Amino acid sequence: MLEELLHIDQEVFVFLNNLGSPAWDGFWMFMTNKWSSIPLYVLLLILAYRTLGLKKTLLLLVSIALLITVSDQLSNFFKIGVGRLRPCYDPDLSGLIRLVKASCGGKFGYFSAHASNSFAIAVFFSHLFRKSYMVLAWILIFWALVVSYSRIYVGVHFPLDVLSGALAGTFMGWLFYRLYMLTLKRLQL
Numbered sequence: 001m002l003e004e005l006l007h008i009d010q011e012v013f014v015f016l017n018n019l020g021s022p023a024w025d026g027f028w029m030f031m032t033n034k035w036s037s038i039p040l041y042v043l044l045l046i047l048a049y050r051t052l053g054l055k056k057t058l059l060l061l062v063s064i065a066l067l068i069t070v071s072d073q074l075s076n077f078f079k080i081g082v083g084r085l086r087p088c089y090d091p092d093l094s095g096l097i098r099l100v101k102a103s104c105g106g107k108f109g110y111f112s113a114h115a116s117n118s119f120a121i122a123v124f125f126s127h128l129f130r131k132s133y134m135v136l137a138w139i140l141i142f143w144a145l146v147v148s149y150s151r152i153y154v155g156v157h158f159p160l161d162v163l164s165g166a167l168a169g170t171f172m173g174w175l176f177y178r179l180y181m182l183t184l185k186r187l188q189l
Helices: 002-017 022-032 034-052 054-082 113-128 134-153 159-187
Strands: none
Touching (some): 002 134, 002 159, 022 134, 054 113, 054 159, 113 159
16 A cells, blocks of 8 residues: 555656756746745744734744754654655656756655745744734745645655645644744743
């Protein structure tokens, strides 16, 4: 059963990855670059400060730093623990994929830290701003989807790597939002 699921995952990856074209490579490389999200993070910080004030925003920064650290390290833990090769290292896929990036990254890819981190941020801020900036919540989820798909497009993650990362990030984003709100309440901020 697991073997069949992994085979289907490989086939879906090859199909999606080969939909790419050189005309779109630059866009997807931009989207997969972690630094391209800096303007979005700055906007979220400005909105948080305007909505929450200084003390709550400082606590928010600590919460987000912890969220990203946990999300990223959990991904690394699973990558080492599961040991699933990235598509670009999988000998069964040699010659079948488009590796758009100059390098493949680490040897193992389950699960995607990009997907986990982007969904963690999107879900956290979607909950935080759901009353004051509802449209932003949808934009953040769309952004997380695009960042996640970019990992398949550039050839470094299977769809299940991305889906698992998105689910882990969604849970962590919700959990850290709840912890943030609980801390605000306890500190009476």
